[in-house]
Amino acid sequence: MPAVIEVSCINCDMCVPECPNEAISMGPLHYQVNPQLCTECIGYYDKPTCIEVCPIDCVALVTG
Numbered sequence: 319m320p321a322v323i324e325v326s327c328i329n330c331d332m333c334v335p336e337c338p339n340e341a342i343s344m345g346p347l348h349y350q351v352n353p354q355l356c357t358e359c360i361g362y363y364d365k366p367t368c369i370e371v372c373p374i375d376c377v378a379l380v381t382g
């Protein structure tokens with residue numbers, strides 16, 4: 319259940335240095351999470367840190 323960055327991302331760069339797996343990188347229009355690298359921050363943080371730091375709450379865990 320990786321994190322996903324929504325299209326409303328404003329490319330503020332807050333989340334990129336916080337990811338322990340370097341799973342976040344710039345895509346064609348906005349930052350994206352590589353689902354192969356995202357581990358929900360398990361072992362590093364209690365909660366997904368990209369979700370915690372995003373100022374506009376445009377990151378969510380994929381469900382279903």
Ligand code: SF4
Nearest residue numbers: 337356358359366368
């Ligand atoms: S949940 Fe954690 S591991 Fe996954 S992209 Fe966000 S910061 Fe990186």
Ligand code: SF4
Nearest residue numbers: 327328330331333372
């Ligand atoms: S913190 Fe949020 S708005 Fe900023 S680059 Fe990351 S996903 Fe985009």
